[in-house]
Amino acid sequence: xxxxxxxxxxxxxxxxxxxxxxxxxxxxxxxxxxxxxxxxxxxxxxxxxxxxxxxxxxxxxxxxxxxxxxxxxxxxxxxxxxxxxxxxxxxxxxxxxxxxxxxxxxxxxxxxxxxxxxxxxxxxxxxxxxxxxxxxxxxxxxxxxxxxxxxxxxxxxxxxxxxxxxxxxxxxxxxxxxxxxxxxxxxxxxxxxxxxxxxxxxxxxxxxxxxxxxxxxxxxxxxxxxxxxxxxxxxxxxxxxxxxxxxxx
Amino acid sequence: xxxxxxxxxxxxxxxxxxxxxxxxxxxxxxxxxxxxxxxxxxxxxxxxxxxxxxxxxxxxxxxxxxxxxxxxxxxxxxxxxxxxxxxxxxxxxxxxxxxxxxxxxxxxxxxxxxxxxxxxxxxxxxxxxxxxxxxxxxxxxxxxxxxxxxxxxxxxxxxxxxxxxxxxxxxxxxxxxxxxxxxxxxxxxxxxxxxxxxxxxxxxxxxxxxxxxxxxxxxxxxxxxxxxxxxxxxxxxxxxxxxxxxxxxxxxxxxxxxxx
Numbered sequence: 001x002x003x004x005x006x007x008x009x010x011x012x013x014x015x016x017x018x019x020x021x022x023x024x025x026x027x028x029x030x031x032x033x034x035x036x037x038x039x040x041x042x043x044x045x046x047x048x049x050x051x052x053x054x055x056x057x058x059x060x061x062x063x064x065x066x067x068x069x070x071x072x073x074x075x076x077x078x079x080x081x082x083x084x085x086x087x088x089x090x091x092x093x094x095x096x097x098x099x100x101x102x103x104x105x106x107x108x109x110x111x112x113x114x115x116x117x118x119x120x121x122x123x124x125x126x127x128x129x130x131x132x133x134x135x136x137x138x139x140x141x142x143x144x145x146x147x148x149x150x151x152x153x154x155x156x157x158x159x160x161x162x163x164x165x166x167x168x169x170x171x172x173x174x175x176x177x178x179x180x181x182x183x184x185x186x187x188x189x190x191x192x193x194x195x196x197x198x199x200x201x202x203x204x205x206x207x208x209x210x211x212x213x214x215x216x217x218x219x220x221x222x223x224x225x226x227x228x229x230x231x232x233x234x235x236x237x238x239x240x241x242x243x244x245x246x247x248x249x
Numbered sequence: 250x251x252x253x254x255x256x257x258x259x260x261x262x263x264x265x266x267x268x269x270x271x272x273x274x275x276x277x278x279x280x281x282x283x284x285x286x287x288x289x290x291x292x293x294x295x296x297x298x299x300x301x302x303x304x305x306x307x308x309x310x311x312x313x314x315x316x317x318x319x320x321x322x323x324x325x326x327x328x329x330x331x332x333x334x335x336x337x338x339x340x341x342x343x344x345x346x347x348x349x350x351x352x353x354x355x356x357x358x359x360x361x362x363x364x365x366x367x368x369x370x371x372x373x374x375x376x377x378x379x380x381x382x383x384x385x386x387x388x389x390x391x392x393x394x395x396x397x398x399x400x401x402x403x404x405x406x407x408x409x410x411x412x413x414x415x416x417x418x419x420x421x422x423x424x425x426x427x428x429x430x431x432x433x434x435x436x437x438x439x440x441x442x443x444x445x446x447x448x449x450x451x452x453x454x455x456x457x458x459x460x461x462x463x464x465x466x467x468x469x470x471x472x473x474x475x476x477x478x479x480x481x482x483x484x485x486x487x488x489x490x491x492x493x494x495x496x497x498x499x500x501x502x503x504x505x506x507x508x509x
Contacts, residue, residue, distance in 0.1 A: 001358075008355045012344075019343065080341070088339025088400065091303050092356040093328045246307075 005095040009102020017110050027069055028114045028121075031061040035122055038183070043126075048187050051214040054127035059137055059209035060182035061122075062115050063202060066141045067177060069114070070148035071169050073107050074156025078165060081157075100153060100237070100244045107149040108142045115141045133212035140209050143229040144202070150240035157243050182206055204228040251278035252316050252408060252440050253302065259310035259464075260297050271297040273464035274311060281407075284434055284441045286455030288448075290495055294464040295444040296336070299410050302442070303333040316407045331408045332401030336416065338393055339400065342386025346377060346396055349385060350403070357404040371399040375429070391422030398429065409433065411443040415450060423447075427454050448487040460494050468494045 017024055035057070042053035080086050089099060115138055119127070152169065159165045177183075179193075180202035186194045197203045208225020216222070257274040272294040279285050289295050300306040302315060304324040312319070318326030340349050350371055354364030372378045375395045380388060388396060394414060401409060411430070415423040431454070433439045445451055451458055452472050460468040460475075468475060477483045480490035 004358070005356070008352065012348075012352055015348075016341075016343065082337070083341060084335045084337035084339035085341055087305055087335050088333075088353075089356060090305055091328060091331070091333045092353070092404075093325055093358065094356045 002095050002098055002101075005098030006101045006105070009094070009098050010105050011102075013103055013106040014109060017106060024110065024113070025117075027110070028065070028117050030068070031065045031118055032121060034061055034064070034183075035118065035125060039122075039125055042184075048185055050216075052126070052128065054122060054125065055129055055213040056185060056210055057183070058119065058122045058127055058129075059213055060184075060206055062118060062137055062141050063144060063180070063206050063209065064177055064182045065114055065118060066111050066144040067148065067182070067202065068173055069111055070107055070145040071152050071173050073103070073149040074152035074154075074165060074169075075162060077103070077153055077156045078159070078162050086157075096245045097241050100150060100240045103153060104146050104149045104237075104240070108145045111145040112138050112142050129213040130215045132217070133215055136212040136217070137209045140205050140212075140225065140229055143233050144205060147229075147232045147236035150236040154240040154243040176200060176202055179203070180206055185210070201228050201232050250281075252281040252283075253277070253279040253313070253442065255302070255311065255313040257311035258298065258301060258308050258313050260294075260301055260306060261309045270464055272301070272308075275461065275464075275466055277459050277466055277469065279408075279440060279442060281440055282434060282438045284430065284454055284456050285443070286451035286458045287442060287444045287461065288446075288451055288458055288491065289444075289461035291446075293461045293495075295461060296412055298461070299333070299412050299442070299444060302327075303331055303410055304328055305333075329404065330406055331410060332404070332406035333410045334394075334397045334401045334412065334414060336412045338397040340385040340393070340396060343384060345382055345384055346372070346388070347381040349396070350381075350399060353400045353403045359403075367403060371402060375399045375402075389422075390418050391425060394418060394422070394426060395429070398426075402433075405437070406439070408440045408442060411441065413444055413446065415445065415447065423450070430454060448491055452487045460491065462495045 039054065039057050042057055045053065047053055047056050077086060090096075119134060155168065156165055159168070179197045180200045181197055182202070186197040186203065204221070204224045205228060207221040211217070211219045211221045255275050255277055257276060258272065259270070259274050260272045262269045262271055275294070275298055287295055287298070297306065301308045302313060302320070304320065304327050308320065312321060314320065315327045316330040318330060320327055347368060350368035351364045354367045355361070359367060369378075372381055375398065377392070377395060377399060380392060385393070385396065398411075398414075414430075415426050418426065427450070430441055430443070434441055443455070455472065457471055458469060458475060459466055468479065470478070472487060473483050475494070476485040476487065476490045479493045480486070
């Protein structure tokens with residue numbers, strides 16, 4: 001039943017995304033601007049890692065895409081609460097977990113699609129990376145969006161207005177981006193910043209993805225990255241499920 | 250055996266300014282096939298009661314059964330037998346009428362083919378056939394209401410809960426909706442539990458009224474019995490009867506409004 005219900009909800013929201021193709025492409029715009037106008041600044045700089053500057057930047061941009069996009073996913077459900085759509089679905093026998101998972105899997109699909117577009121643009125700009133590493137990168141993007149979208153939906157179920165939701169999400173997303181070393185490796189900075197960034201779960205994801213992009217799949221970074229990504233997903237989906245089970249909205 | 254019965258059903262909300270008792274203890278019964286009008290002033294606890302009976306909100310006290318299913322232990326059973334139309338409705342304005350109806354069928358676990366057939370059937374019954382390919386946002390108020398009700402009837406529920414179903418409708422659409430509700434009961438024996446602020450609607454449509462105020466039932470009976478008991482005569486208007494029951498008579502003529 002869970003699978004059946006999840007696929008129904010997933011289909012409904014995926015069709016919704018497909019109806020707004022403009023929004024689908026627009027989501028790639030911000031990371032694309034970084035890629036085109038910021039990326040070339042790094043090509044001659046010593047970034048400390050192996051491989052080219054593109055192999056350092058692109059994993060960060062992919063996670064940035066997921067971070068900002070998925071954290072704002074909850075906006076949709078605030079609108080739907082106003083329209084009565086969530087309540088209407090909640091009086092049907094549909095699985096509460098499916099109401100969350102269907103939506104969250106839609107987010108993952110959309111962001112992996114956008115990630116593919118971004119990687120293709122990066123290849124045109126000069127990125128060269130092993131295919132396996134790039135595919136591993138997409139898996140990280142998928143896990144990140146599933147976890148952050150779950151948390152975002154859970155938060156959105158709890159707040160009443162978009163005016164409360166926006167500032168809260170901004171307060172989380174900006175420091176997360178800056179402290180995770182998505183733009184530049186944190187190892188370039190002073191020790192205190194490097195230490196602080198290890199408190200950010202996304203730091204482990206970006207380190208693992210950068211290793212994957214240079215073809216190193218069996219490093220400590222990869223191990224920690226996978227563990228953190230999986231743990232984050234489990235925690236976030238659990239929190240989301242609990243909220244979707246009990247919340248009156 | 251009543252189809253709905255509640256015993257001291259209560260809901261207290263915890264807010265920053267302390268607990269708010271939205272519903273203090275509702276005792277009521279609804280007979281099968283009855284059209285019950287659930288009336289009360291704003292804030293009396295009507296919508297909260299409805300949301301509890303439809304499993305959207307967990308009661309903080311008391312108990313209730315809906316068509317033999319206990320609210321506390323068998324929420325899934327309650328969901329299978331009841332339909333609910335919220336005040337705001339519940340369709341996405343961007344989606345087509347057909348897609349909403351079919352998806353709703355799928356949420357009630359119909360197969361794809363069954364859901365498509367049921368959507369066509371509902372569209373025929375509720376006069377939506379010509380609108381199937383329109384986006385929900387383009388429907389008129391009356392059409393939207395018929396769609397909301399069609400969605401709630403997808404699984405042929407035994408009990409239909411309607412929260413202020415005719416608010417905002419023009420007189421012709423209201424009359425259509427009354428016919429629709431009566432027709433449902435006459436043709437399918439559906440029990441209808443509806444809230445309204447329109448006393449003419451309660452008078453015309455409901456077999457029996459339950460009046461709530463400040464979270465408890467303050468009166469119940471047929472419209473004429475209530476008029477006789479509280480309005481002083483069977484010819485009293487339901488308006489006067491209602492005001493007599495809830496104790497909110499008209500303001501004295503010289504009372505200045507609090508804020509102008």
